[in-house]
Amino acid sequence: MFGLSLEFSQKLIDILLSKGGNFADIYAEEEELFSFVVENNKVKAIKTGIDKGLHLRVLKGNKTFSAYTNNTSELGLQSLAQNIAHSLNDIQTQRSQVAVLSDVAMNSLQLDYYKDTLENFITQSKKIYQQSPKIGQATLSYYNAHKSVWVINSNGEACQDNRIYNRYTVNVVAKDGDITQTSFEGPGITGKENIFLLHPLQEASDNVVARALLMLKAKPAPTGKMPVILLGEAGGTMIHEACGHALEADFIYKDTSIFKDKIGTRVAAECVTVVDDGSIPHQYGSYQFDDEGVAPRRNVLIEKGILKNYITDRMNADLLGIPLSGNGRRESYQSKPVPRMSNTFIEDTHMDSARVIDSVAQGILVKRMGGGQVNITNGEFIFEISEGYLIEKGKITTPIRGASMIGNGPQVLQDIAMVANDKKFIAGVCGKYDHVPVGDAQPTLMIKELTIGGM
Amino acid sequence: MDRNLQDFFQRAQVELEKFGFENWDIYCTQEQARDISWRNKEIEDFKESSDSGYAIRILDKQKVSLVYANNFDLAKITKNIENAKFILDYMTPDENFKMHGKIAPPLTQEEVDLSFNEVALNKKIQSLAEFEELLFAQHPTIKKIEQIGYGEVKETSFYRTKYSPILEEETTHYGYSADVIAQDGEEEESGSDFSYKRKFRDLDIAALAEKVAYNAYSMLHSKPIRSGYYQVVLKNDIFAQFLSTFLDLFSADKVQNNKSVLAGKIGEQIASSSLYLVDDGTLPGQLGSMLFDGEGTPAQRTPLVKEGKLSGYLYDLKTASKDKVQATGNALRAGYQGSPAINPTNIIVGKGQSSYEDLISAKDQVLVINNVMGMHTSNLVNGDFSVGATGYLMNNGGLITPVKQITIAGNFLQLLSNISNIASDVESFPYHGNIITPSVLISELSVSGV
Structure with a gap:
């Protein structure tokens, strides 16, 4: 990695552990990224950067001693490692085991490759404005990053992961008199696939425009408690925010989660199985190894309503005496890894979505969710409904606007009455401390009762 | 400048000159930092960093x-x-670049204070242990310490254009922070504060x-008070937070794009005639001071409000070109990844004759306000705010009760107009801009409580 020899990496780990600590690792990363924003049919910004850096870390119980730098000279790294060791200042020392690591060079960005993409986006932007005079503003963005990550640790483990991220967003503001509606799509993938074949730009734009225009005609939402249908295409933001975070092992260790000491107990309705899986090909939250060198796997968090597992990084798995799940993630070499979700979803059942939708005579149907907020200590959440409809006498009728869903994560898990078989992943960015790409999904489901709030 | 950096500047210049661009600039920063957090008589988290980066801009x-x-490489x-x-x-042209x-x-x-390297x-x-x-020794009710931290940063920035020499400036800052909990029976209240200085020796734990x-x-034992209009003292720290939040109103970029209520108001009365506001990046020893900004413009002194009248805006080169004025040295960079953007350096509020006790x-x-929450929810275009607050209710100088769970609401410019007295208890607060201000008395502010 960066021409650092394996011998030198070994030496650094020995220095790191020379004054105490029970684990040490080196995380190295190189990243090249390109992104642009098209607004009002013009290129508003283009960003490109070439970054690299290293993060050295020693763990001692629940304490972290670390350093990061982009200065990869041997002298500079040794002095940083010595400062870390010095701050530990223990007597016991430990030697690392020997690791093996292959050195693979970083891909270089070829900007010519993006020429067509940029021009397509400008053309698409013009098409969006032509669809209706009510389109006030269209903003389209594209993001591509190549990231290589190396991890080597004092257990003698070493690995490398090359990650390619592709994402684009389409954002439209529609106006009619005093009413303003915004609408958004943001598909994202990992790997070498062409994002525009998997998620055509035209299709995403059509959806965004149709939704923004439709919502202009929407009526204010009714308020109060009522049954809610969340469609599969609504995405799994709720499961990520209102359930997933509370299953992260650092919150369990710090005793700020409602799910502490609940393994083996019923925390959800029997139809609910919740999984986190960073090994699914192409999904935005996927990787070969996490940022501590642990391979991700299908980690069943809740199985048929019973709490089975937490989401862990090395430090908290060790502190709690539970298995590694491959969820030690960080934004960059500047941050330390913490337990974070990858692709989180409610698993499909065998039920047809039509049966779930038909189960409600009076209530709300949510086709798309917006942003939200959750308090992980008590599970209280609020989410905007960006596309929703009234269900009246068993029929889907008027679109509603300005509505939000208010509830309690653990309560909602109990109140899910039916789950279908049509889960669909949506790309997102999780903002716990810093930012990492994630995926989330859920099939169409019926929640017996949720509070719908208006504006 | 170290050898690697010299090589970088040389290589960049050679490469840039191949293309014959009209102009270009290079901004480069090297930063070393240490953060130690302390809890229960030992280090909880230790983080050290040594980071650098550059940005190159081309103008053609x-x-x-x-x-x-x-x-x-x-x-x-x-x-x-x-x-x-x-x-x-692919970029959109603008004649004012x-x-x-x-x-x-x-x-x-x-x-420059080199305690970063020179103090062991x-x-x-050890100082964290003493802290x-x-x-704990301050008061018998201090039962828990949530967090104690020490941080230090040493940063060197470099800047040049195609036609200029390489400018260089080294800065440091050092600071402590703490967050404690006071308990009395069932009652629990938390309190925190921090202090940052350019020089290690100026810190007073x-x-x-x-x-x-x-x-x-x-x-402890604070409670909400009745809703209504109150005469209010904003402690220097709180007035600094208000100024920091709304300083974008003085940015020429916001003014030119119609995102500031101060657009077109030069010379107009926008505040109490006792208010003087100056942006000054040249003050010795202050956290917001600098030799040059992120576009190489030398730091300077820019009066913003004189006797309550609006007297100026903050400019970078582009907005200055558009208004046909001189840039004010306020094009600041946030790290090496960002473009220069208009931001305050040191903001100085002219001090008054009265003491804080007066x-x-x-x-x-x-009503003395000592804490506000949710300033970021304010309307940064028209100046409206509605924020959570705590403080002390006083009567003729005597404490009636500490106060919590209230909301104060109003408009920033109205607040400035309602300043009825300014104290002399000047302190500096490194928020968005380093705000150097005394406490102020506001004749009337809307409070909602019970």
Whole structure:
């Protein structure tokens, strides 16, 4: 990695552990990224950067001693490692085991490759404005990053992961008199696939425009408690925010989660199985190894309503005496890894979505969710409904606007009455401390009762 | 400048000159930092960093492009400059894009405190142990310490355009922070504060411990008060937070894009005639001071409000070109990845004759505000705010009760107009801009409580 020899990496780990600590690792990363924003049919910004850096870390119980730098000279790294060791200042020392690591060079960005993409986006932007005079503003963005990550640790483990991220967003503001509606799509993938074949730009734009225009005609939402249908295409933001975070092992260790000491107990309705899986090909939250060198796997968090597992990084798995799940993630070499979700979803059942939708005579149907907020200590959440409809006498009728869903994560898990078989992943960015790409999904489901709030 | 950096500047210049651009600039920063958090008589988290990076901008045919990197490998520098050239074709032209030609190198800077390297790490760690003891010793109700931290940063920035020499400036800052909990029976209140200085020796942990503890124990048994209009003292820290939040109103960029209520109001009365507001990046020893900004413009003094009348805006080169005025040295960079953007340096509020005690002893009831929450929810275009607050209700100088769970609401410009007295208890607060201000008395502010 960066021409650092394996011998030198070994030496650094020995220095790191020379004054105490029970684990040490080196995380190295190189990243090249390109992104642009098209607004009002013009290129508003283009960003490109070439970054690299290293993060050295020693763990001692629940304490972290670390350093990061982009200065990869041997002298500079040794002095940083010595400062870390010095701050530990223990007597016991430990030697690392020997690791093996292959050195693979970083891909270089070829900007010519993006020429067509940029021009397509400008053309698409013009098409969006032509669809209706009510389109006030269209903003389209594209993001591509190549990231290589190396991890080597004092257990003698070493690995490398090359990650390619592709994402684009389409954002439209529609106006009619005093009413303003915004609408958004943001598909994202990992790997070498062409994002525009998997998620055509035209299709995403059509959806965004149709939704923004439709919502202009929407009526204010009714308020109060009522049954809610969340469609599969609504995405799994709720499961990520209102359930997933509370299953992260650092919150369990710090005793700020409602799910502490609940393994083996019923925390959800029997139809609910919740999984986190960073090994699914192409999904935005996927990787070969996490940022501590642990391979991700299908980690069943809740199985048929019973709490089975937490989401862990090395430090908290060790502190709690539970298995590694491959969820030690960080934004960059500047941050330390913490337990974070990858692709989180409610698993499909065998039920047809039509049966779930038909189960409600009076209530709300949510086709798309917006942003939200959750308090992980008590599970209280609020989410905007960006596309929703009234269900009246068993029929889907008027679109509603300005509505939000208010509830309690653990309560909602109990109140899910039916789950279908049509889960669909949506790309997102999780903002716990810093930012990492994630995926989330859920099939169409019926929640017996949720509070719908208006504006 | 170290050898690697010299190589970088040389390589970048050679590569950039191949293309014959009208102008270009290079901004480069090297930063070393340490953060230690302390809990229960030991280090909880230790983090050290040594980071650097650069941004190159090209100006040609009224277009500007920017690329950044922290990878100084020579091949990557070449690649990045090619990228900058590629991007340039796609950018939207604007005749007001400007870069400096020749820049006179600034006068030698003041002494830099090198305690970052010269004071031993052990001594700094030891000071955290002392700080912890001091906090507990302040008051019998201080039962828990949530967090104690020490941080230090040493940063060197470099800047040049195609036609200028390389400008260089080194800065440091050092600071402590703490967050404690005071308990009395069932009652629990938290209090926190921090102190940052350019020089390590200017830090006073005893004074900070006193403030942190006071912020917690003085709030014990606090309660909401009746809704209504109150005469209010905004403690210097709180007035600093208000100014910091709304300073964008003075940004020429916001003014030119119709995102500021101050647009077109030069010369108009916008505040009480006792208010003077100046942006000054040249003040010795202050956290917001600098020799030159992120576009190489030398720091300067810019009056913003004089006797309550609006007297100026903050400019970068582009907005200055549009208004046909001089840039004010306020194009600041947030790290090496970002474009320069208009931001305050040091903001100085002219101090008054009265003491803080005079302010809180003003006739009849006075509500002293010592904490606000949710300032970021304010309307940054028109100045409206509605924020959570805590404080003390006073009557003729005597404490009636500490106050919590209230909301104060109003408009920033109205607040400035309602200033009825200004104290002399000047302190500096490194928020968005380093705000150097005394406490102020506001004749009337809307409070909602019970």
